[in-house]
Structure formats: C-alpha cells, structure tokens
Amino acid sequence: MGRRGDWGTRSHSPIRPFTILERRRRVRILFVGDIVGKPGRQAAARLLPGLTEEFSPDFVIANGENAAGGMGITKDTASQIFGAGVDAVTLGNHVWAKKEVYPYLNEEPRLVRPANYPAGVPGRGSAVFRTAGGDSIGVICLCGRVFMDCLENPFTIADALIETLAPESDVILVDFHAEATSEKTAFGWYVDGRVGAVIGTHTHVQTADERILPGGTAYITDVGMTGPADSVIGVKKEIILSRFLTLMPSKFEVADGDGFLSAVVLDLDSSTGKATGIERVRRTMSPSGGE
Numbered sequence: 001m002g003r004r005g006d007w008g009t010r011s012h013s014p015i016r017p018f019t020i021l022e023r024r025r026r027v028r029i030l031f032v033g034d035i036v037g038k039p040g041r042q043a044a045a046r047l048l049p050g051l052t053e054e055f056s057p058d059f060v061i062a063n064g065e066n067a068a069g070g071m072g073i074t075k076d077t078a079s080q081i082f083g084a085g086v087d088a089v090t091l092g093n094h095v096w097a098k099k100e101v102y103p104y105l106n107e108e109p110r111l112v113r114p115a116n117y118p119a120g121v122p123g124r125g126s127a128v129f130r131t132a133g134g135d136s137i138g139v140i141c142l143c144g145r146v147f148m149d150c151l152e153n154p155f156t157i158a159d160a161l162i163e164t165l166a167p168e169s170d171v172i173l174v175d176f177h178a179e180a181t182s183e184k185t186a187f188g189w190y191v192d193g194r195v196g197a198v199i200g201t202h203t204h205v206q207t208a209d210e211r212i213l214p215g216g217t218a219y220i221t222d223v224g225m226t227g228p229a230d231s232v233i234g235v236k237k238e239i240i241l242s243r244f245l246t247l248m249p250s251k252f253e254v255a256d257g258d259g260f261l262s263a264v265v266l267d268l269d270s271s272t273g274k275a276t277g278i279e280r281v282r283r284t285m286s287p288s289g290g291e
C-alpha cells in the first residue's frame with residue numbers, strides 16, 4: 001500500500017486476501033491484454049493455468065483482436081484462446097481483418113466486438129455472462145475515435161448500453177479499445193461509478209496508472225499485450241525499424257520467439273457493482289521476456 005495517496009484521492013487497491021464476508025460477494029476477474037499471434041496464444045496457454053491457480057478468478061476475459069497472425073481472429077484461434085481457460089473474448093479495430101470469422105461472430109456468444117460500429121454488422125457489442133458462483137458480468141466493448149476510425153460516439157453508446165445491461169448485471173466491465181490516453185482517461189471519468197471496471201486495450205504497452213476512481217470504477221489506461229517479447233508491439237522489429245527509416249510501406253508480420261502475458265486482476269463487489277481492487281500482472285515464458 002506504499003502508493004496510497006499518489007493521486008491525491010483514493011489510491012488503487014492491490015489484490016489482497018478476503019474476509020469470509022467479502023468472499024461471498026466478491027467477483028474476481030482476470031483480464032488478459034491483446035493476444036498477438038502464435039506467441040501470444042502460446043503465452044496464454046502456458047501462463048494462464050498458473051495465474052488461475054495463483055489468483056482463482058471467477059471469470060477470465062481476454063482481448064483477442066490480434067490473435068490470428070496479428071490482425072483479427074478466426075474460429076480456430078478463438079477456440080485456442082477459449083481452450084486456454086478464457087471465458088469471454090473482446091475484440092477491437094481489427095475485428096474485420098479475417099472475413100471467415102464474420103458468421104462465427106454471430107454464432108459464438110463468448111465473442112464481443114466493439115459496440116459502436118454501425119447497426120447491422122455481425123456479432124454483438126455487449127453480453128452478459130454468468131460465473132460458476134452465480135454472479136452476472138456485463139461486458140461492453142467500445143472503440144475510441146481519436147487517431148482511429150470514426151465510429152459512433154463511444155461515450156453516448158456507453159450510456160445506452162450501461163442502462164440496458166445494469167438490470168441484469170451484478171457488475172459491468174468495459175474494454176475501452178483506444179489509441180489516445182486522453183480519450184481513455186476521459187472515458188474512465190465519464191462512466192466512473194456506473195461500471196465496475198474500464199480496461200484500456202489496443203496500444204499493447206501496459207500502463208502503470210491502475211487505480212480505483214472515486215466513484216468505484218477500477219481503471220487502467222492500457223492493460224498491455226500478450227505477445228512476442230522481442231518485437232515492436234507484437235510486430236517483427238526489423239519491419240518496423242525499416243518503416244521508420246525509409247517511410248516505405250511494408251507488410252506486418254508477427255515476431256517470433258517467446259511471449260509474455262499482460263493482465264489485470266480485478267476484484268468487484270457484486271452487491272454494489274463497484275471495484276475493491278485492481279492489480280497489474282505480467283508474466284514471461286523465458287528470461288528473454290524482459291522481466
């Protein structure tokens with residue numbers, strides 16, 4: 001608790017053991033950051049069992065928008081992620097990269113794409129899940145608009161979705177998939193007290209600003225990537241370096257090598273829908289992973 005008061009208000013609350021009373025109403029969610037390509041899928045498969053044992057989450061969510069070759073997701077790669085112990089997969093701006101997934105987005109209720117695409121596109125932008133303990137978790141996925149495609153306004157779409165999900169959800173979590181830290185921070189403040197957690201995804205670099213906002217919403221600007229360690233946010237570093245040096249276009253390829261996993265553990269009170277803890281997690285598969 002050495003960081004208490006860093007923000008001048010309530011500090012973030014690390015994960016800690018629970019009293020018996022708290023345990024009855026606690027929902028613990030492990031949220032895994034953007035799984036990138038095969039190294040990311042392998043890292044999830046190898047590291048999630050240990051994390052599950054360590055934290056005993058009631059529900060596991062992963063962002064899978066980069067699961068298939070770094071862009072998009074397929075039925076096969078989604079199955080691998082579910083097989084690794086993930087209960088629900090959120091997506092992002094790369095949701096449409098693999099056309100074969102379009103019908104699967106309609107068929108698979110555990111996939112949640114950004115909600116602020118125009119009406120009529122495949123899939124669902126929110127869903128309510130139930131844990132083995134009987135708590136209901138509303139999950140909303142939204143894309144930001146700063147330096148990204150101009151989708152519907154995520155702030156006003158959130159208003160409507162929270163109103164829709166609230167009656168049937170003990171807790172609500174938003175995956176806010178966005179580029180700009182300002183937009184993510186603003187969104188956290190906008191929904192503070194109305195959802196249990198806002199987890200930023202998309203930039204693939206874990207930020208150290210996890211906290212519980214004054215209204216009770218756990219917030220982190222970006223949970224970080226689950227992908228190849230020796231890369232530029234998942235892509236072969238040689239390709240990105242060449243692009244910066246020459247400004248010539250080049251095809252992105254996922255980097256090889258061992259992956260690492262980035263996540264947050266969230267504790268939410270199912271009687272209030274508010275957060276009581278948020279803690280960053282990073283695990284590597286080998287010493288070359290940089291930890």
Ligand SMILES: [Fe+2]
Binds near residue numbers: 066092201
């Ligand atoms: Fe991503």
Ligand SMILES: [Fe+2]
Binds near residue numbers: 201
């Ligand atoms: Fe993205």
